[in-house]
Amino acid sequence: xxxxxxxxxxxxxxxxxxxxxxxxxxxxxxxxxxxxxxxxxxxxxxxxxxxxxxxxxxxxxxxxxxxxxxxxxxxxxxxxxxxxxxxxxxxxxxxxxxxxxxxxxxxxxxxxxxxxxxxxxxxxxxxxxxxxxxxxxxxxxxxxxxxxxxxxxxxxxxxxxxxxxxxxxxxxxxxxxxxxxxxxxxxxxxxxxxxxxxxxxxxxxxxxxxxxxxxxxxxxxxxxxxxxxxx
Numbered sequence: 196x197x198x199x200x201x202x203x204x205x206x207x208x209x210x211x212x213x214x215x216x217x218x219x220x221x222x223x224x225x226x227x228x229x230x231x232x233x234x235x236x237x238x239x240x241x242x243x244x245x246x247x248x249x250x251x252x253x254x255x256x257x258x259x260x261x262x263x264x265x266x267x268x269x270x271x272x273x274x275x276x277x278x279x280x281x282x283x284x285x286x287x288x289x290x291x292x293x294x295x296x297x298x299x300x301x302x303x304x305x306x307x308x309x310x311x312x313x314x315x316x317x318x319x320x321x322x323x324x325x326x327x328x329x330x331x332x333x334x335x336x337x338x339x340x341x342x343x344x345x346x347x348x349x350x351x352x353x354x355x356x357x358x359x360x361x362x363x364x365x366x367x368x369x370x371x372x373x374x375x376x377x378x379x380x381x382x383x384x385x386x387x388x389x390x391x392x393x394x395x396x397x398x399x400x401x402x403x404x405x406x407x408x409x410x411x412x413x414x415x416x417x418x419x420x421x422x423x424x425x426x
Contacts (some may be wrong), residue, residue: 257293266299267306269383270376284413293411298372300403303382307389308396342393363398367406
């Protein structure tokens with residue numbers, strides 16, 4: 196006698212289709228946002244042609260907000276957009292780029308810090324990241340101290356002081372590391388930092404305020420030509 200398993204297979208098939216659709220919708224939303232930012236950036240580059248100062252300021256604020264949101268998205272090299280804008284506009288824009296960059300990174304950290312583990316677990320299931328699901332299940336019940344102990348035990352000996360005692364220094368290094376997009380970019384790094392629950396909010400914000408400052412501060416105070424410096 197054979198068992199009819201079609202009733203069991205059908206929900207699994209529908210669940211997979213639903214997961215694929217959710218992933219496609221998320222990717223589509225990211226691509227749509229990136230395209231909208233591309234159009235907005237084109238408008239901003241032509242702001243000198245606008246006679247209405249209020250429109251110019253409004254467009255610039257809209258771009259900076261969009262830039263901050265883009266910075267918060269993992270695996271998006273949004274910092275390059277900020278550097279490009281400083282190259283085009285000069286020193287006056289540097290403080291605004293600095294503020295937007297910090298705001299975007301703080302937003303990414305807040306997303307990781309306050310996202311419910313159950314919701315993130317569902318997203319990982321949709322993406323078939325089962326190892327990540329198991330890691331969440333292991334980490335969720337641990338206290339901050341227990342997580343630090345686990346991180347210390349799994350880290351190479353040479354990395355343990357940076358990964359645990361001096362983890363805020365490590366965070367600053369990773370944010371400024373060239374090519375950090377392979378690690379998730381600034382948004383991905385800060386999202387992971389928040390998700391780990393190992394980084395306290397005030398200390399994290401102070402770290403970002405210092406870590407992001409060097410380039411915008413140099414451009415603003417010393418009128419550095421990034422175009423000549425970078426290439």
